[in-house]
Amino acid sequence: xxxxxxxxxxxxxxxxxxxxxxxxxxxxxxxxxxxxxxxxxxxxxxxxxxxxxxxxxxxxxxxxxxxxxxxxxxxxxxxxxxxxxxxxxxxxxxxxxxxxxxxxxxxxxxxxxxxxxxxxxxxxxxxxxxxxxxxxxxxxxxxxxxxxxxxxxx
Amino acid sequence: xxxxxxxxxxxxxxxxxxxxxxxxxxxxxxxxxxxxxxxxxxxxxxxxxxxxxxxxxxxxxxxxxxxxxxxxxxxxxxxxxxxxxxxxxxxxxxxxxxxxxxxxxxxxxxxxxxxxxxxxxxxxxxxxxxxxxxxxxxxxxxxxxxxxxxxxxxxxxxxxxxxxxxxxxxxxxxxxxxxxxxxxxxxxxxxxxxxxxxxxxxxxxxxxxxxxxxxxxxxxxxxxxxxxxxxxxxxxxxxxxxxxxxxxxxxxxxxxxxxxxxxxxxxxxxxxxxxxxxxxxxxxxxxxxxxxxxxxxxxxxxxxxxxxxxxxxxxxxxxxxxxxxxxxxxxxxxxxxxxxxxxxxxxxxxxxxxxxxxxxxxxxxxxxxxxxxxxxxxxxxxxxxxxxxxxxxxxxxxxxxxxxxxxxxxxxxxxxxxxxxxxxxxxxxxxxxxxxxxxxxxxxxxxxxxxxxxxxxxxxxxxxxxxxxxxxxxxxxxxxxxxxxxxxxxxxxxxxxxxxxxxxxxxxxxxxxxxxxxxxxxxxxxxxxxxxxxxxxxxxxxxxxxxxxxxxxxxxxxxxxxxxxxxxxxxxxxxxxxxxxxxxxxxxxxxxxxxxxxxxxxxxxxxxxxxxxxxxxxxxxxxxxxxxxxxxxxxxxxxxxxxxxxxxxxxxxxxxxxxxxxxxxxxxxxxxxxxxxxxxxxxxxxxxxxxxxxxxxxxxxxxxxxxxxxxxxxxxxxxxxxxxxxxxxxxxxxxxxxxxxxxxxxxxxxxxxxxxxxxx
Numbered sequence: 001x002x003x004x005x006x007x008x009x010x011x012x013x014x015x016x017x018x019x020x021x022x023x024x025x026x027x028x029x030x031x032x033x034x035x036x037x038x039x040x041x042x043x044x045x046x047x048x049x050x051x052x053x054x055x056x057x058x059x060x061x062x063x064x065x066x067x068x069x070x071x072x073x074x075x076x077x078x079x080x081x082x083x084x085x086x087x088x089x090x091x092x093x094x095x096x097x098x099x100x101x102x103x104x105x106x107x108x109x110x111x112x113x114x115x116x117x118x119x120x121x122x123x124x125x126x127x128x129x130x131x132x133x134x135x136x137x138x139x140x141x142x143x144x145x146x147x148x149x150x151x152x153x154x
Numbered sequence: 155x156x157x158x159x160x161x162x163x164x165x166x167x168x169x170x171x172x173x174x175x176x177x178x179x180x181x182x183x184x185x186x187x188x189x190x191x192x193x194x195x196x197x198x199x200x201x202x203x204x205x206x207x208x209x210x211x212x213x214x215x216x217x218x219x220x221x222x223x224x225x226x227x228x229x230x231x232x233x234x235x236x237x238x239x240x241x242x243x244x245x246x247x248x249x250x251x252x253x254x255x256x257x258x259x260x261x262x263x264x265x266x267x268x269x270x271x272x273x274x275x276x277x278x279x280x281x282x283x284x285x286x287x288x289x290x291x292x293x294x295x296x297x298x299x300x301x302x303x304x305x306x307x308x309x310x311x312x313x314x315x316x317x318x319x320x321x322x323x324x325x326x327x328x329x330x331x332x333x334x335x336x337x338x339x340x341x342x343x344x345x346x347x348x349x350x351x352x353x354x355x356x357x358x359x360x361x362x363x364x365x366x367x368x369x370x371x372x373x374x375x376x377x378x379x380x381x382x383x384x385x386x387x388x389x390x391x392x393x394x395x396x397x398x399x400x401x402x403x404x405x406x407x408x409x410x411x412x413x414x415x416x417x418x419x420x421x422x423x424x425x426x427x428x429x430x431x432x433x434x435x436x437x438x439x440x441x442x443x444x445x446x447x448x449x450x451x452x453x454x455x456x457x458x459x460x461x462x463x464x465x466x467x468x469x470x471x472x473x474x475x476x477x478x479x480x481x482x483x484x485x486x487x488x489x490x491x492x493x494x495x496x497x498x499x500x501x502x503x504x505x506x507x508x509x510x511x512x513x514x515x516x517x518x519x520x521x522x523x524x525x526x527x528x529x530x531x532x533x534x535x536x537x538x539x540x541x542x543x544x545x546x547x548x549x550x551x552x553x554x555x556x557x558x559x560x561x562x563x564x565x566x567x568x569x570x571x572x573x574x575x576x577x578x579x580x581x582x583x584x585x586x587x588x589x590x591x592x593x594x595x596x597x598x599x600x601x602x603x604x605x606x607x608x609x610x611x612x613x614x615x616x617x618x619x620x621x622x623x624x625x626x627x628x629x630x631x632x633x634x635x636x637x638x639x640x641x642x643x644x645x646x647x648x649x650x651x652x653x654x655x656x657x658x659x660x661x662x663x664x665x666x667x668x669x670x671x672x673x674x675x676x677x678x679x680x681x682x683x684x685x686x687x688x689x690x691x692x693x694x695x696x697x698x699x700x701x702x703x704x705x706x707x708x709x710x711x712x713x714x715x716x717x718x719x720x721x722x723x724x725x726x727x728x729x730x731x732x733x734x735x736x737x738x739x740x741x742x743x744x745x746x747x748x749x750x751x752x753x754x755x756x757x758x759x760x761x762x763x764x765x766x767x768x769x770x771x772x773x774x775x776x777x778x779x780x781x782x783x784x785x786x787x788x789x790x791x792x793x794x795x796x797x798x799x800x801x802x803x804x805x806x807x808x809x810x811x812x813x814x815x816x817x818x819x820x821x822x823x824x825x826x827x828x829x830x831x832x833x834x835x836x837x838x839x840x841x842x843x844x845x846x847x848x849x850x851x852x853x854x855x856x857x858x859x860x861x862x863x864x865x866x867x868x869x870x871x872x873x874x875x876x877x878x879x880x881x882x883x884x885x886x887x888x889x890x891x892x893x894x895x896x897x898x899x900x901x902x903x904x905x906x907x908x909x910x911x912x913x914x
Binding site: 021070124 | 686
């Protein structure tokens with residue numbers, strides 16, 4: 001797979017600091033996938049559904065979503081449930097990335113179809129490790145769904 | 155009172171062989187008794203004193219026809235009609251009889267018994283028209299005076315005064331019978347110098363059954379002279395010889411010797427007793443005593459009977475009104491009581507205060523409220539120990555919501571020690587399962603009787619003499635260990651109280667269920683809160699750590715050494731705060747997580763904990779060595795939580811030591827081990843973790859279990875969060891046990907905790 005064709009990653013994250021550090025580490029890890037960021041749940045939904053309606057900027061459609069749970073407005077759990085219920089988005093892997101370690105929430109997310117659950121550690125080296133693991137697996141190793149039916153030019 | 159039956163005489167006949175007073179075969183001498191054959195009116199019996207009243211001997215008169223005797227001035231046809239129609243109840247008939255010397259007027263009383271007609275003749279007492287009119291007026295006045303009185307005491311007192319005035323007897327008393335037919339004097343009029351009998355009690359046996367029945371039928375008993383010798387009955391040889399004459403309705407019936415003795419001991423010579431019959435019940439008697447012989451003519455006696463009937467009829471109304479007043483006061487107390495219980499948050503408190511209310515609701519002298527192990531006593535009660543025994547006894551009985559007795563010893567012989575205060579008992583079982591009971595007590599009646607005026611010195615050395623004093627002794631026997639009976643309205647009150655309490659308990663249970671629901675919800679909220687709080691606290695913390703680290707990584711060349719050091723400190727502090735937040739989260743979740751208790755082998759559990767501790771240790775530190783003197787028992791516990799306890803205690807033992815090779819021992823004590831000072835429940839054991847570490851000052855024995863409490867500098871001894879022992883304590887307490895520490899500073903520390911043993 002060519003680097004240019006790397007599928008975009010949507011990060012739904014309200015914390016500027018967390019996002020900045022995430023970006024820095026991903027840069028360090030030579031991640032070249034386009035990264036979109038939404039700071040609230042509502043903006044994330046808006047972004048996704050607008051993309052679908054217009055149907056033109058197909059390369060902006062994310063193939064992978066990194067989702068914080070505690071978000072202003074519509075929160076991460078709702079976004080997850082909604083996307084996983086929607087035929088148009090169901091196949092997009094969603095990895096939860098949150099400080100929340102409540103077992104009930106972890107269970108809830110998997111039930112709703114989350115593809116992974118990463119807890120954001122406070123310690124930098126652990127935080128970096130978590131991002132490294134994500135990048136290694138989801139971006140570099142795993143094969144993400146492609147969107148031939150929309151792009152029409154596989 | 156005593157009419158016959160020498161109950162106190164040594165060697166007297168037992169009750170069932172009581173001499174039949176109606177077959178006594180004797181008459182009183184102040185009149186002539188004639189027994190007639192019902193079909194022929196021929197004289198079959200006649201009292202042997204005929205000669206003194208009629209001038210003709212009894213023997214001569216036997217067999218004669220009655221009408222041969224009757225003077226022609228007597229309205230014969232009327233008499234004949236009366237003879238044919240007479241009943242059990244004596245009817246009055248004036249009769250003139252010509253004796254050899256003169257024509258004599260008699261008051262005749264006729265009644266029928268079996269196949270006989272008894273005619274009793276009393277010489278007519280010459281009364282002037284003025285005397286008769288004045289008697290009539292006196293009765294009129296008495297009746298209207300009595301009717302105007304509402305108070306029962308005044309009423310009865312006045313009745314005695316009126317009867318005293320009419321009869322001229324020196325002492326007139328009103329007796330009232332209780333449900334056991336024992337009598338007590340409730341009104342009396344007497345000469346001032348004579349001893350009062352008011353308030354005295356008499357056993358039922360003082361009046362023979364037959365006599366009582368006669369009184370029950372409303373009969374009057376009149377004995378003008380107890381000392382007068384009785385008169386034999388002469389009987390015709392052929393006809394009724396086999397059957398003694400039944401004298402039960404005879405006015406002239408002879409007096410039983412016991413009755414004579416009894417009254418003579420009281421100094422009584424003349425006696426008049428009027429029955430007070432209320433509905434179908436012998437309510438009481440009016441008894442008139444006179445020290446010398448005293449004859450009352452028939453009109454006077456009949457006036458007394460009329461007064462007696464009025465008293466009996468009126469007393470019913472007055473007694474009922476009094477009872478009604480009492481019942482309505484009971485009801486008012488109950489309504490007020492239930493109302494305040496319903497409003498009370500603590501129904502036990504509402505039962506107890508104000509104290510008299512619980513007693514008043516059933517008119518008891520004492521009460522005990524038993525709420526499981528908690529027993530509260532009010533008023534006069536047996537001691538706590540006796541009550542506990544009584545409760546155990548009553549709980550063993552077949553289930554019934556209310557039990558009552560007024561003679562507890564009959565059903566519960568151990569009550570003999572407590573009969574003074576607890577002869578009467580109500581046990582109201584509110585909940586057998588939860589041991590919720592209310593007990594009410596009434597004292598023995600003897601304890602409540604005022605026997606101040608001991609009336610007679612009638613018990614002489616070695617010789618019992620009949621009299622009220624000995625009667626009282628008798629009565630004491632019959633009421634010993636007996637309390638006033640519980641009225642049905644009182645029992646109904648007790649039951650109503652139970653229903654109210656059950657209702658309150660149920661509504662409290664509803665409230666509790668509601669509170670539980672709310673607690674559950676707030677617990678859930680707290681749970682979420684702990685996570686949310688930790689989340690919100692951690693986010694900025696992560697920013698601090700990450701940015702500090704980024705600066706350290708990327709710009710450390712442009713920073714001087716102390717700036718780098720301070721940044722490193724910043725990171726370290728943030729990381730420490732992260733650990734504190736985790737500990738707090740862990741602790742807050744401990745209180746809510748459900749315990750997964752199961753049989754847990756401590757040996758296996760401990761070796762797993764050690765493995766984990768090993769894994770966490772740095773390579774270079776020496777291996778952990780723990781001495782286990784004997785196989786540890788199996789306990790009932792949540793193994794994950796219990797692992798945490800061991801892990802915390804052992805890591806403390808490893809941390810807080812200066813020994814290069816710490817010596818740690820894990821063992822257990824049985825419940826009966828002398829080392830356990832306070833003793834513990836059976837089926838539990840005490841586990842200990844002992845080290846030879848730095849030890850703890852005694853003053854810190856409690857502090858060490860406090861959240862975030864550390865005894866040492868923040869970074870010394872591995873720099874813990876100060877939450878390990880708090881968590882250990884919480885876990886042990888969640889298991890129903892407790893944890894404590896013993897230590898000698900500088901010598902080592904031992905932690906002890908109690909767990910439930912798995913039964914072998």
